[in-house]
Amino acid sequence: MSALARTQLGRRAVEMVVLAATYILLARLGLSLATVERSVTLVWPPSGLALAALFLFGLRLWPGVAVGALLVNALTPGVPWPTAVGMALGNTAEAVLGAGLLRWSRFDPGLRRPRDVVKLVILAASISTAASAVIGSLSLQLGGVVANAPGVLGNVMRVWWLGDLMGDLIFAPLLLVWLSRDGRETRLGSWAEGGVLLLLLAFIFAMAAVVFHRPASFVFGAQPYAIFPLLIWAALRFGPRGSVAANFVVSVVSVWATVRALGPFGPPSLGDSLQLLQMFVATVALTSLILGATAAARVDAMRAREDFISVAAHEIRTPLTALQLQVQRLRRAVTRDDRAAGDQPSSRNGETAAMIDLAERQIVKMTNLAEVLLDLARLRTGDLRLSTSPTDLVALLRECAESLEGARRLSAGGAGPAPVFDIRVAGPDDSRSPIIGRWDRTRLQQVLANLLGNAVKYGAGQPVMVTVSTTSDTATVDIQDRGPGIAAQDQERIFRRYERGVVTGGPPGFGLGLHIAREIVSAHGGTISVSSTPGNGATFSVSLPLLPLRKRTRRLI
C-alpha cells in the first residue's frame, strides 16, 4: 500500500470516528430531551447530522453512522443487541438513502433556491426517514421492546418517522448551509454583518424564551406566532444562513421548555404536547427555509444580471481597442498626406479629417458608455473598490478643468474661447496650497469631471465658479454654474439612477453620471448635494473626509 493511500485511509478513519462520536453525543441529547417508548424520541438530531455528513463528505463515511447508531442503541437500557443492530441498520440505511437521493437530484446544499428546500423536505426528510422508521420499529417489536398489541407498531413508526423528519428539517440544513463551501458566499462575509446576525439571533432567542418559557397555565402570555416577524426578518435579511440558524435557535428553546411542561404546548401529556410542538417547529422551519431560499434566489438572479452587464461591457472594450487604433492611424495618414501636400492641403483631406473626428467622438462615447455600465454593475454588486492614496484635491480639480477646457478648445476649432472655470481655494493663505486626503484618485477624478462637465453642459456658456474649502476634518468643493438651475422637486431626483434634469432640448445622456458620482463620494464617506434657485444657476457641493475612511460593510446573504 502506498504512503498516500495509507494517509487517505487514515484520514477517512479519523472522519468516521469523529462522525460516530458526534452522532452518539447528539443522540444522547435527543434521548434525554424526549424519551417515549424508551428508544423512540420526537426529536432526533443525529438523523440531520448523518444526512449532512454523508451528503457533504461522501457516502463512504457510512460506517461512522453505523457504529455511532449501534453504540447508541446498544447503550439504551432494555434494548437487546440484535434489536440494536436492526435499529442501527435502519439509521444507516436512512442516511445513505437520503444523501444518495439528494446527490442524485443535484441538490444544492446552500439552500439558495426553493426547489432545493422541496428536495430536502421530500427526498430526505420524508422518504429516507421512512426506511429507518420501518426497520427500527420492526426491530423493536421483534426484540420485544414494544408490546405486540394492535396499533402499537404503527404508533411507534409514526413517532420514529416524525423524530427523524425533524432532525432532517432543523439540524441538517444548519450543517448543510454553514459547512458547504459555496463560491458565491466566499467574499460576502464581514465581521459587521456577522455581528448583526448574532444580535438578531439573540433577539430570537430572547423572544423564544419569553414565548415558551412561561408557565403553561399563563394563557395571556406571548403566543407562539409572536416569533414569526423575527424569523422572517432573519430569512429575508440573511438568506439561508439566517433562516437555518433562526430555526435552530427556536427549536432548541421550544423543545427544551416544552419537555419541562412550560409554554403554550406544555400540558397536558408530554407526548401530545411534543406533537403539537413538532407541528409548530416544522411549520416555522418550512416557512423560514422557503423564505430564505427565495431571498437568496433573488440576490443570485440580480448578481447574475450584474455579471452579465459587466461581461458585456468588458467584451465591448476589445473591439473598441482595435477600432480606435485604426481610426487614429487613419488620422495620422491624413495628416501626413496634408504635410506632404505642403501649403495646399486638399479639401478632400479636410473632409476626411472631419469624418475621422466624428468617428473618434463616437468611439469615445461608446467607451464611456461601457465604463458607465461597468460602474453601474459594480455598484449594484457592492464591488466598487477604492484604492486610496494621498491625493491633492486642488491639483486634481485643475487637471480635470484643463482637460475639459482642452476638449472645448478642440470642438471650437482650435480658436481658444475664454476659459470657463474659475478655481479658487478659500482661505487667507496661499491659494495654491494643496489639500491632501486619502482618496481614490481615479474615482475622484471621475466625480469631478462629471460635475465640471455638467456645469459646462448646463451652464449656458457662462463661467463656472469652483471653490475649494476645508474645515478640520472635511474638504469641500463647490461648483457653481449660472445656468437655468434645478427646480426644488428635481434636486434629489437627479442623483437617482436613469434620472436627468429637465432641460428642454438638453444634451442626451444616460442619467447615470450623478448617481455614480454620489455612490463614489459616499464610498469615500463623503456627501454630495445640490442647491439651486431656478433661473439662478445651481451649486453642487462635494464634501470629503480628510481622515481615513471606515471599512464598508457588505451583506451576508
Next chain:
Amino acid sequence: MTDAAAPPRIPLLVVEDDEDIRSSLVQVLEEEGFAVSSAPNGRVALDALGAPERGLPRLILLDLMMPVLDGRGFMDEQARLPDLARIPVLILSASGTLESMERPANLTTSVLKKPFTLERLLTTVRTLCGAPG
C-alpha cells in the same frame, strides 16, 4: 518626429489573441520604428522567446485573456526564467479590476487599460523601453 535619423529598431513582442488588435498594434508600432514580433497566446510567445531570431524584446505587450496560455500563466512562466524575467511587461487589459491583480514579484509590470488611444500607447511604450519620444 520621423525626421530624425533612424535609430536602431527596438524589438518588441506583442502577445494578443484578437487578430485585429494584434495586427493594429504591430502596424502602429512598426510605423513608429519598432521591430515588432507577435504571438496569439502565451504558449507561442514563450516558444518564440526560447528561440529569438532578433534577440530578446525590450518590452512585452501582453493581453490577459487568451486561449492556451493566458497572460497570468505567461507571466508565471516568464518569472521563472531569469533571462526573460528581466523584460518589462505592459499588460493590456479590458478587465475592470486590475489594481488588485496578483503579479509575480520579480517582474516589472505596467498596465494599459483597453481601449487606449494611440497617443497613450506610444507614450507608454516609449517610456517603458527608454526610447526617444
